[in-house]
Amino acid sequence: MQFGIIGSGSWATALAKILTDNNNHIYWWIRNDETISYLQQRRHNPHYLHNARFDNSKMQLSSNLNYIIEQSDVLVVAVPSAYIHSVFSTLNTDVFGQRKIVSAIKGLLPGTNQLFNEYLQQQFNTRLEDYFAIVGPCHAEEVAAEKLSYLTFSGVDEAAAKVIAGHFNNEYLNTIVNHDIMGVQYASVLKNIYALGAGIAHGLEYGDNFLSVYIANAASEMVRFVRKMRIDEDGTGLNYAASAYLGDLLVTCYSLYSRNRMFGNMIGKGYSVKAAQLELNMVAEGYNASRSIYRAATAMNIDIPIAATIYNILWEHVPASSGFEHIETLLV
Numbered sequence: 423m424q425f426g427i428i429g430s431g432s433w434a435t436a437l438a439k440i441l442t443d444n445n446n447h448i449y450w451w452i453r454n455d456e457t458i459s460y461l462q463q464r465r466h467n468p469h470y471l472h473n474a475r476f477d478n479s480k481m482q483l484s485s486n487l488n489y490i491i492e493q494s495d496v497l498v499v500a501v502p503s504a505y506i507h508s509v510f511s512t513l514n515t516d517v518f519g520q521r522k523i524v525s526a527i528k529g530l531l532p533g534t535n536q537l538f539n540e541y542l543q544q545q546f547n548t549r550l551e552d553y554f555a556i557v558g559p560c561h562a563e564e565v566a567a568e569k570l571s572y573l574t575f576s577g578v579d580e581a582a583a584k585v586i587a588g589h590f591n592n593e594y595l596n597t598i599v600n601h602d603i604m605g606v607q608y609a610s611v612l613k614n615i616y617a618l619g620a621g622i623a624h625g626l627e628y629g630d631n632f633l634s635v636y637i638a639n640a641a642s643e644m645v646r647f648v649r650k651m652r653i654d655e656d657g658t659g660l661n662y663a664a665s666a667y668l669g670d671l672l673v674t675c676y677s678l679y680s681r682n683r684m685f686g687n688m689i690g691k692g693y694s695v696k697a698a699q700l701e702l703n704m705v706a707e708g709y710n711a712s713r714s715i716y717r718a719a720t721a722m723n724i725d726i727p728i729a730a731t732i733y734n735i736l737w738e739h740v741p742a743s744s745g746f747e748h749i750e751t752l753l754v
């Protein structure tokens with residue numbers, strides 16, 4: 423099975439490390455030729471995860487996306503959702519053929535509010551059976567440090583998900599398989615919004631007691647939304663306390679590595695959205711997601727008052743303190 427990786431941010435770099443540590447040869451699409459030369463000469467990404475070292479014999483790097491796709495049976499896409507359209511829009515509609523596509527994206531495409539599989543189906547006529555998502559509580563920095571982590575590989579074709587997951591499994595990475603492809607992706611999008619809110623609460627100097635109540639309520643709201651967005655069964659048999667759902671919400675709300683939490687913390691401390699974006703200099707998917715999810719929930723009449731309040735703080739100029747005074751009244 424020949425893997426291609428698309429993207430060169432922190433998550434793409436961590437996934438490239440896992441695959442090459444496991445002796446897979448990878449074809450890796452990196453946008454910038456200077457980054458490619460640096461990685462080839464110095465054997466680490468100049469911008470992210472400096473401690474992740476790479477063996478040149480296990481990878482071929484190129485800024486030619488068509489070439490990387492042609493060489494690969496399985497494409498792992500780890501580009502932030504805001505850049506998906508600019509990266510993929512020039513490709514021919516039949517470029518993916520029957521290749522398997524694994525999304526590592528935890529966001530919705532801004533503008534269309536689509537999950538990546540919906541975008542691929544619309545633009546490239548790909549099949550849901552060939553699509554998988556990597557989800558679960560996993561910060562790239564901890565993968566680079568080889569701290570034990572758990573990733574869930576989700577796909578309607580569970581057998582194929584298992585085969586792909588097998589290439590990632592190793593002594594610091596345990597893999598789990600799941601078939602709830604829409605549910606896990608929406609949970610991954612929502613947890614970023616709630617983590618951004620947890621950061622706001624922290625910036626406003628709420629304490630751990632409040633935070634635990636906030637996260638417990640956010641978890642219920644997340645599950646309510648995910649259940650409504652299902653396309654197949656009602657999800658009754660699914661374990662929403664599993665790591666792909668609750669686990670990822672917890673790590674993103676609590677971890678000091680979380681960019682969403684960092685972004686929210688700055689908002690809580692009084693930074694404007696622009697200032698927080700400049701200061702962070704990395705992607706906090708929860709910002710755009712708050713608007714996309716707010717719109718989707720409004721259109722579908724789904725009540726998600728915590729996420730809606732975070733949207734109001736970020737996009738509608740509601741002061742963070744009044745937004746959280748409102749959230750206080752919602753919690754049980």
Ligand SMILES: NC(=O)C1=CN([C@@H]2O[C@H](COP(=O)(O)OP(=O)(O)OC[C@H]3O[C@@H](n4cnc5c(N)ncnc54)[C@H](O)[C@@H]3O)[C@@H](O)[C@H]2O)C=CC1
Pocket residue numbers: 429430431432433434453470500501502503505508509526527528529560561562563703704705707
């Ligand atoms: N970092 C992490 O620990 C994890 C990230 N994810 C998800 O992975 C996805 C990728 O995020 P990260 O790697 O963390 O992002 P990052 O903030 O580490 O890197 C940003 C990436 O975007 C690229 N970029 C910047 N401007 C661009 C443009 N105009 N066109 C195309 N690319 C551009 C940069 O070159 C860089 O590769 C996100 O959806 C994120 O939610 C999922 C799990 C863990």
Ligand SMILES: O=C(CO)COP(=O)(O)O
Pocket residue numbers: 528558559560561614617670673674679680681682683705706707
């Ligand atoms: O998805 C993640 C952890 O599972 C990464 O979260 P952040 O984007 O907030 O850093």
